[in-house]
Amino acid sequence: xxxxxxxxxxxxxxxxxxxxxxxxxxxxxxxxxxxxxxxxxxxxxxxxxxxxxxxxxxxxxxxxxxxxxxxxxxxxxxxxxxxxxxxxxxxxxxxxxxxxxxxxxxxxxxxxxxxxxxxxxxxxxxxxxxxxxxxxxxxxxxxxxxxxxxxxxxxxxxxxxxxxxxxxxxxxxxxxxxxxxxxxxxxxxxxxxxxxxxxxxxxxxxxxxxxxxxxxxxxxxxxxxxxxxxxxxxxxxxxxxxxxxxxxxxxxxxxxxxxxxxxxxxxxxxxxxxxxxxxxxxxxxxxxxxxxxxxxxxxxxxxxxxxxxxxxxxxxxxxxxxxxxxxxxxxxxxxxxxxxxxxxxxxxxxxxxxxxxxxxxxxxxxxxxxxxxxxxxxxxxxxxxxxxxxxxxxxxxxxxxxxxxxxxxxxxxxxxxxxxxxxxxxxxxxxxxxxxxxxxxxxxxxxxxxxxxxxxxxxxxxxxxxxxxxxxxxxxxxxxxxxxxxxxxxxxxxxxxxxxxxxxxxxxxxxxxxxxxxxxxxxxxxxxxxxxxxxxxxxxxxxxxxxxxxxxxxxxxxxxxxxxxxxxxxxxxxxxxxxxxxxxxxxxxxxxxxxxxxxxxxxxxxxxxxxxxxxxxxxxxxxxxxxxxxxxxxxxxxxxxxxxxxxxxxxxxxxxxxxxxxxxxxxxxxxxxxxxxxxxxxxxxxxxxxxxxxxxxxxxxxxxxxxxxxxxxxxxxxxxxxxxxxxxxxxxxxxxxxxxxxxxxxxxxxxxxxxxxxxxxxxxxxxxxxxxxxxxxxxxxxxxxxxxxx
Numbered sequence: 092x093x094x095x096x097x098x099x100x101x102x103x104x105x106x107x108x109x110x111x112x113x114x115x116x117x118x119x120x121x122x123x124x125x126x127x128x129x130x131x132x133x134x135x136x137x138x139x140x141x142x143x144x145x146x147x148x149x150x151x152x153x154x155x156x157x158x159x160x161x162x163x164x165x166x167x168x169x170x171x172x173x174x175x176x177x178x179x180x181x182x183x184x185x186x187x188x189x190x191x192x193x194x195x196x197x198x199x200x201x202x203x204x205x206x207x208x209x210x211x212x213x214x215x216x217x218x219x220x221x222x223x224x225x226x227x228x229x230x231x232x233x234x235x236x237x238x239x240x241x242x243x244x245x246x247x248x249x250x251x252x253x254x255x256x257x258x259x260x261x262x263x264x265x266x267x268x269x270x271x272x273x274x275x276x277x278x279x280x281x282x283x284x285x286x287x288x289x290x291x292x293x294x295x296x297x298x299x300x301x302x303x304x305x306x307x308x309x310x311x312x313x314x315x316x317x318x319x320x321x322x323x324x325x326x327x328x329x330x331x332x333x334x335x336x337x338x339x340x341x342x343x344x345x346x347x348x349x350x351x352x353x354x355x356x357x358x359x360x361x362x363x364x365x366x367x368x369x370x371x372x373x374x375x376x377x378x379x380x381x382x383x384x385x386x387x388x389x390x391x392x393x394x395x396x397x398x399x400x401x402x403x404x405x406x407x408x409x410x411x412x413x414x415x416x417x418x419x420x421x422x423x424x425x426x427x428x429x430x431x432x433x434x435x436x437x438x439x440x441x442x443x444x445x446x447x448x449x450x451x452x453x454x455x456x457x458x459x460x461x462x463x464x465x466x467x468x469x470x471x472x473x474x475x476x477x478x479x480x481x482x483x484x485x486x487x488x489x490x491x492x493x494x495x496x497x498x499x500x501x502x503x504x505x506x507x508x509x510x511x512x513x514x515x516x517x518x519x520x521x522x523x524x525x526x527x528x529x530x531x532x533x534x535x536x537x538x539x540x541x542x543x544x545x546x547x548x549x550x551x552x553x554x555x556x557x558x559x560x561x562x563x564x565x566x567x568x569x570x571x572x573x574x575x576x577x578x579x580x581x582x583x584x585x586x587x588x589x590x591x592x593x594x595x596x597x598x599x600x601x602x603x604x605x606x607x608x609x610x611x612x613x614x615x616x617x618x619x620x621x622x623x624x625x626x627x628x629x630x631x632x633x634x635x636x637x638x639x640x641x642x643x644x645x646x647x648x649x650x651x652x653x654x655x656x657x658x659x660x661x662x663x664x665x666x667x668x669x670x671x672x673x674x675x676x677x678x679x680x681x682x683x684x685x686x687x688x689x690x691x692x693x694x695x696x697x698x699x700x701x702x703x704x705x706x707x708x709x710x711x712x713x714x715x716x717x718x719x720x721x722x723x724x725x726x727x728x729x730x731x732x733x734x735x736x737x738x739x740x741x742x743x744x745x746x747x748x749x750x751x752x753x754x755x756x757x758x759x760x761x762x763x764x765x766x767x768x769x770x771x772x773x774x775x776x777x778x779x780x781x782x783x784x785x786x787x788x789x790x791x792x793x794x795x796x797x798x799x800x801x802x803x804x805x806x807x808x809x810x811x812x813x814x815x816x817x818x819x820x821x822x823x824x825x826x827x828x829x830x831x832x833x834x835x836x837x838x839x840x841x842x843x844x845x846x847x848x849x850x851x852x853x854x855x856x857x858x859x860x861x862x863x864x865x866x867x868x869x870x871x872x873x874x875x876x877x878x879x880x881x
Contacts, residue, residue, distance in 0.1 A: 135180060135181065135182065135183050135184055136167070136183060136184035136186050136187030137165040137167070137168070137170055137184045138165055138167055138184075139165055139166075139170075139172065140165075140166055141161060141162075141163055142162055143160050143161060144157065144159075144160050144161070144162050148171055149171070149285045150172050150173045150176055150285070151170050151182065151286060151287055152172050152173070152287070152300060153173065153176055154284065154287040155173075157171070161174065162174075163177055165184060167185055167186050168212075169214045169215070170182060170184065170214065179301055180300075181303075182264065182300045185239075185241070188241045188243070189241050189243075193259070194246050195242040195243070196243065196244040196245065196246050196334075197334050198225040198227070198240060198242065198244045198334070199226040199227050199244070199334045199335050199338060199340055200224070200225060200226070200232075200237055201224060201226045201340070201546075202222075203222035203223055203224045203231060204224065204546075208222070208224075208266050209265055209266060210222070210232050210233050210236050210286075211230050211232055211263075211264065211265070211266075211286065212232050212233070212236035212237075212240050213236050214285070214286045215233070217231060217232075217233065220233055220234075221234040223237050225244060226340050226546065226549055226554075227245055227334075227338060227554050228245045228261070228263065228292050229266060229290075229292055229550060230244070230263065244334070245261050246261075247553050247554055248327045248514055248553075248555060249322070249326045249327075250326075250327060257309055258309070258321075258322060258323065259308045259309060259310055260296070260303075260306065260308060261291055261293055261310070262289045262291055262292075262303060263289070263290055263292050264286055264287070264300070265282070265285070267280070267281040267288050267290050267297055268281065271290070272297065273288075273297065273298045273299050274296045274298045275299070275302035275303075275305060276299065278299075280298060280299045280302075287300070288300065289303040291310060291313075292550070293312050293313065293319075294311055294312050294313030294314075294316075295313050295314075295637075314641065315551065315552070315637075317524075317525060317526055318527055318528040318579070318640065318643070318644055319527065319528075319552055319553055320527040320528075320552070320556040321520075321521070321522065322553060324516055324517050324518070325515070325517070325555050326514065326515045327514045327515070327555070332379075332492065332512055333382065333387070336512050337512055338549070338554045338555070339511050339512065339513075339562055371392050371393060372392075372394075373390050373391065373392050373393075374390070374402070374455055375388050375390060375453065375454040375455065376389050376390075376391050376406045376410075376421070376456075376457055377424060377454060377456050377457065379456070379457065379458065380456075380492060383424065383456065388454065389406075389409040389410060390409075391405050391409045392405075393405050400416050400417075403419050403420065403421055403457075406419075406421060407457070410457065417460075418459060418460055420457075420460050421455045421458075422455065422456040422458055423456075424453070424455060424456045482513075482570060495510050495512065498510035509562060509563045511563050513567050513570065513571050516574065516575055518574045518575050518576060518604070521575065521576075526579055527575060527578050527579075528552065528578065528579050528580070528640070529556055529558070529568050529569075529578055529579070529580045529608070530557045530558065530568075530580075530581045530583070531558050531565055531568060531580065531581070531582050531583065531584075531592055532544055532545045532548070532557065532558070532560065532583040532584070533560045533583060533584035533588045533615065534559055534561060535561060536584040536616055540615060540631055540633070541583060541584070544613060544615075544631070544636065545557065545559065545583075548640075551636055551637055551640060552640075556568075556572075560584065560588065560591070564591070565591065565592045565595040566595060566599075569595065569599055572603070572605075573599075573603050573604065576604050577605050578605050579609050579610070579611065579852065580592070580609070580610045581610070581643055582610060583613040583615055584615050584616060585614070585615055585616015585619065585830075586618055586621055586622075586682070586830055587616065587829060587831060588615075589610075589612055589621060589682065590680065590682050590829050592610070593610070593653065593680070596608075596849075597680070607847070607849075607850050609646075609648045609850040609851065610850065610851050611625075611627070611646055611852035612625060612627045613631055614627055614629065615630070615631055618762065618763045618764075618830060619763070620683050620684075620758060620760040620762075620763065620764065621682060621683055621758060621760070623760045623764050624760050625851055625854060626853055626854035626855075626856070629763070629764060642854055642855070643852060646852035646853055646854050646855055647852070647853050647855060648850050649781070649782065649850070649851055649852075649853045650848040650849070650850060650851070651757075651758075651781045651848060651849050651850075651851050652757055652782055652783070652784055652844060653681065653682055653757075653844075653845040653848070653849055654680070654681040654685075654757060654786065654842055654843065654844060654845055655678060655679075655680060655842070655844075656678070656680070656681055656685060656840065656841070656842050657840070657842075657843075658678070658679070658838070659838050659840075659841070680828075681757065681828050681842070682757065682758075683756075683758050683829045683830075684754055684755060684757060684758070684761055684828075684829065685754070685755040685826070685827070685828050686752060686753070686754045686755075686826065686827045687732065687753045687754075687824055687825070687826050687835075688732040688752035688791075688824065688825065689732075689751040689791065689794060690752040690754055690762075690797065690827065691752075691826045691827035691832050692825040692832075694827040694830060694831075695825050731751075732747075732750055732752065732753060733747035733748065733750050735821050735822045735824060736753065736818060736819065736820060736821070737819040737821075738788070738810075738816075738818055739816070739817040739818075739819075740788060740811040740813035740815070740816055741813040741814060742815070742817075743813075745811050747810070748790060748808060748810070749792065750790035750808065751791065752790065752797070753789075753810075754767060754788075754789045754790070754791065754807065755786045755787070755788055755789075755816065755842060756768060756786065756788075758781050759779050759781075762797070762800070763801070765800050765801050765803075766803075767789050767800055767807040768787050768789055768806065768807065768809065769807070771806070773809065776809060779812075782848060784844055785812050785813060785814055786812065786814070786816060787809070787812055788809075788811040789808060789810060790807060790808040790810055792808070814844055815842070815843050816841065816842035816843075817839065817840070817842075818841075818842075819838075820836075820837050821837055823836055823837065826840075
């Protein structure tokens with residue numbers, strides 16, 4: 092947790108050193124020779140020097156243009172200022188920022204986005220350069236500045252050490268949206284020209300650098316506090332795991348050459364010379380086997396002759412581990428493997444004689460010592476439908492790391508096991524009436540939009556409540572929230588993704604303290620029919636992530652039927668009798684619709700085309716184009732489906748008209764928003780609803796008819812309504828459930844209501860007021876300056 096802007100300095104350098112900025116030698120402002128007038132360092136650590144400006148420059152304090160040729164720049168962090176603003180500067184220099192960090196938390200770096208941003212270390216523009224951004228907070232840096240960034244990421248959980256009941260604002264300087272206004276003076280505080288202004292990364296309030304210091308330090312988490320999983324309620328003992336693993340951030344998606352640079356210290360030539368002249372030596376230390384595997388280490392500077400415990404303590408400090416050094420040990424690391432005799436056990440003596448001489452091994456491995464009594468709890472059979480799912484609760488940190496790495500490197504039947512670190516939610520600490528939001532995101536849906544939403548929600552919420560479905564599916568998230576008494580869910584993906592989550596939820600519902608969480612949708616698929624019915628739109632098109640979460644918070648809860656389809660396929664002999672061989676019944680769940688015939692055949696052709704060239708199916712427009720293409724190929728096709736089926740609805744035989752496709756509807760949207768049932772009133776049938784316990788049975792005569800329905804010119808052929816459906820199939824036929832197609836063998840198909848209705852979130856019709864401001868827009872109900880937050 093930090094109360095200062097995110098900046099950093101090289102290790103081993105004193106505050107105010109001119110070499111503290113990693114890019115000061117590369118990105119110095121233009122100045123005339125001899126202009127070296129210095130201002131004494133102020134209490135914020137800046138060392139200002141008078142310079143002559145040769146290009147348009149803006150003040151980093153007031154963000155106004157500096158008129159004239161004279162300005163003042165800090166030699167350490169490149170902070171530029173008017174002469175009149177020098178005495179008002181409140182922004183802390185990078186050399187002082189680490190001293191103001193309450194709890195050091197490392198960053199999780201990934202590739203930067205495309206928006207204009209400024210580096211939080213050297214304060215320069217990131218455009219046109221290799222840049223990174225933190226996956227958890229709003230830190231943006233150049234790739235070569237990342238090793239010098241301050242470890243002041245958001246504190247999102249308790250780590251088993253000191254617990255914090257009151258959480259302060261987590262201020263980050265600059266890179267705010269246009270139009271942001273100061274919480275104190277109500278004037279504009281953002282700038283597109285320089286790194287200026289302050290913003291809390293939890294509640295979203297913004298302020299000038301000279302104003303934020305008078306705001307009450309306690310953070311209320313703002314407008315979204317009811318759905319944010321409060322960090323004081325989350326515990327992760329992460330001593331032997333990287334932050335990437337703790338937040339389940341997939342490292343394969345980080346396509347950059349500096350992966351997780353906050354875990355690597357780069358030693359400058361200046362520091363090396365200082366060590367040689369000061370009688371010090373530098374150790375290369377890895378934090379566990381995982382750091383070795385990813386070649387991520389820290390360089391620890393120690394005296395050439397020192398004690399064992401002092402070396403271990405220095406290593407712990409370099410990784411910001413607050414535990415006692417007696418609980419840890421250093422082991423020699425070689426390329427051949429890890430030696431079992433650690434240096435403390437091998438060289439330690441009662442009088443703690445010095446053991447480190449001029450020569451030392453190439454690298455060391457920091458490990459937690461094994462305890463005399465270890466506790467290993469194994470819970471199997473967490474989910475009946477997820478065969479092989481095992482949850483391990485391990486109190487021995489070194490053993491936890493070993494098991495984690497072993498599982499990650501294990502393959503079963505050619506498939507690699509998924510190993511995740513999941514947090515513990517202390518439900519007794521949850522605020523009364525809180526309803527945290529459990530978010531599932533399919534990053535492969537919607538092209539790159541799923542990844543964009545994943546990044547945005549990690550910033551706005553606690554990253555421990557945001558789960559990637561490509562890493563273990565819905566089970567890890569539901570297991571994490573199993574003891575939360577009341578929560579909601581948000582699924583970001585297509586209709587197939589929503590059905591997947593609903594299926595797993597149904598299987599473990601009896602093991603949840605909140606068995607019926609309401610579910611919202613962000614549509615990332617092609618059809619998105621269920622999202623359309625629930626007013627979430629036809630597809631995500633870059634809407635503001637904060638506005639989406641506000642809409643989820645204000646959404647109304649509705650019930651929806653789910654249906655069980657029993658596919659009891661039977662092989663038939665030529666005389667029409669069963670040959671005695673029965674395949675195992677196949678049971679699937681249906682949420683939207685079930686189709687047989689031409690509708691399913693088009694879905695099957697699309698499915699085959701996507702399997703042949705999956706890389707091309709990354710946009711909604713292209714997918715619909717493929718549907719049109721396969722439809723045109725079926726124009727002359729006739730199946731006479733009504734001759735191959737016998738239909739029974741609520742135990743009544745139904746005579747089928749001449750059709751090529753038969754569709755059973757649970758929702759009033761089909762094929763990307765088409766109204767297949769139609770809106771005309773009919774005395775024979777009731778008005779369809781998603782919670783009426785009835786299915787609508789509709790027929791289509793062919794591809795042309797389906798195209799007319801899609802264009803709104805016609806509706807389908809209404810056949811029946813009912814709650815219990817029996818279909819007898821006499822020939823192999825294409826079928827599809829919620830867009831998932833296959834060829835169904837002859838036999839019986841039975842459709843019935845699947846027990847408990849599911850609770851869904853329907854977007855409210857009331858339009859939100861468009862407020863002025865920036866990311867804060869309605870985001871924080873912050874306290875009046877000087878008063879505490881509730």
